[in-house]
Amino acid sequence: MIDETTIKEPPRSAEGLDTAVAPPLLHRPRRTRRTAALRELVAETVVPASSLVQPHFVLPAERGREEIPSMPGIERLGVEGLLHRVEADLGLGLRSVLLFGIAAAGTKDHEGRAAADAGGAVQRAVSRLRAAFGKDLVVMTDVCLCAYTEHGHCGLLSADGEVDNDPSLARLAAAAVSHAGAGADIVAPSDMMDGRVAALRQALDVNGFESVGILSYAAKYASAYYGPFRDAAASAPGCGDRRGYQMDSRNVREALREVTLDLEEGADLVMVKPGLPYLDVVRRVADLSPVPVAAYNVSGEFSSVKAAAARGWLDEASVVRENLVALRRAGAEILVTYHGREALAGGWLERA
Numbered sequence: 001m002i003d004e005t006t007i008k009e010p011p012r013s014a015e016g017l018d019t020a021v022a023p024p025l026l027h028r029p030r031r032t033r034r035t036a037a038l039r040e041l042v043a044e045t046v047v048p049a050s051s052l053v054q055p056h057f058v059l060p061a062e063r064g065r066e067e068i069p070s071m072p073g074i075e076r077l078g079v080e081g082l083l084h085r086v087e088a089d090l091g092l093g094l095r096s097v098l099l100f101g102i103a104a105a106g107t108k109d110h111e112g113r114a115a116a117d118a119g120g121a122v123q124r125a126v127s128r129l130r131a132a133f134g135k136d137l138v139v140m141t142d143v144c145l146c147a148y149t150e151h152g153h154c155g156l157l158s159a160d161g162e163v164d165n166d167p168s169l170a171r172l173a174a175a176a177v178s179h180a181g182a183g184a185d186i187v188a189p190s191d192m193m194d195g196r197v198a199a200l201r202q203a204l205d206v207n208g209f210e211s212v213g214i215l216s217y218a219a220k221y222a223s224a225y226y227g228p229f230r231d232a233a234a235s236a237p238g239c240g241d242r243r244g245y246q247m248d249s250r251n252v253r254e255a256l257r258e259v260t261l262d263l264e265e266g267a268d269l270v271m272v273k274p275g276l277p278y279l280d281v282v283r284r285v286a287d288l289s290p291v292p293v294a295a296y297n298v299s300g301e302f303s304s305v306k307a308a309a310a311r312g313w314l315d316e317a318s319v320v321r322e323n324l325v326a327l328r329r330a331g332a333e334i335l336v337t338y339h340g341r342e343a344l345a346g347g348w349l350e351r352a
Helices: 029-035 036-042 077-094 121-136 166-181 194-207 225-234 255-267 276-288 297-309 315-329 340-345
Strands: 051-060 066-069 075-077 096-101 138-143 186-189 213-220 267-272 293-297 334-337
Touching: 029 036, 029 096, 036 121, 051 077, 051 121, 051 166, 051 225, 051 340, 066 096, 075 166, 077 096, 077 121, 077 340, 096 121, 121 138, 121 166, 138 166, 166 194, 194 213, 194 255, 213 255, 213 276, 225 267, 255 267, 255 293, 267 334, 276 293, 276 315, 297 315, 334 340
Parallel strands: 051 075, 051 096, 051 334, 096 138, 138 186, 186 213, 213 267, 267 293, 293 334
Antiparallel strands: 066 075
8 A cells, every 4th residue: 555645746836836747768869879989889880891892994904094084083004003003902901803804906896705815904914913912812803795895785796786695605604714714713794694604603613613703793783873884994885775684773573583593503692783773672682692792882873972072062981981881781791882992091981
């Protein structure tokens, strides 16, 4: 039984009116956002240097340096310049590269044969990087025909001008084997031909490269964000477009089907490209995939940030950090991004 003498009277205001006693706020989420140290302590998502992959455009020459006007700060480099750049990047903690080759003058043809040339830009660069840095560097190579075909498509063209899927597989496999022979750790087919992962896996294994991994551009969308890249790699299609083999931006279930098929064919890693406009796809793929998921923070995303920052419209460091965190938060363990070097050199990312 309650003793009435223990019940306290509510306080009265100066006017003699009862004043309600507000209960204490038990939930104050701001408590852990109060200082930078607290925010770091409870951060759910970080972007470690180990998750970043820096793309490079390799010239078919020992020396050379060419600016890419649509991609400020990114250059086409000869093999010697690439070695110096990668060495400096390693000092920042940037330990993975993805190489794109520039075809030598006069070598483009209807079938992209130069993609598998043992003396090509990518093959020479891989060999030199491996000799210089050994196992300290992860060397990935893009496998596609677009930069080596006179028509600029990612596969062979049939007589009626359509991209001919099955004959293209042998050319892609030959390119992958040549990259593996030069010392690549991972080959990354970006062509979006049906069955390419199985074709590459079989060709690699038959030629003794069982340990070379495959990073599949599993969900690669036909995107307007690729414009600056096509300038950089001289790989724009000379006729038509790529919507007949790259994915429709309106589709997500199709992406999950593509990922599932590539996993069944032996992909060791899968990628969504582009990244930022397809964060929902990254999340769905991450939920589905038993292997690591990459996202490509593509040239158009990079150049948009650069252009806005140059005009003072946004703070570049803050936006880059936010974009990369968004990709990681969506589920990508690996981030292919042109921002990697600047982000690490400038301290734009939180310590992992």
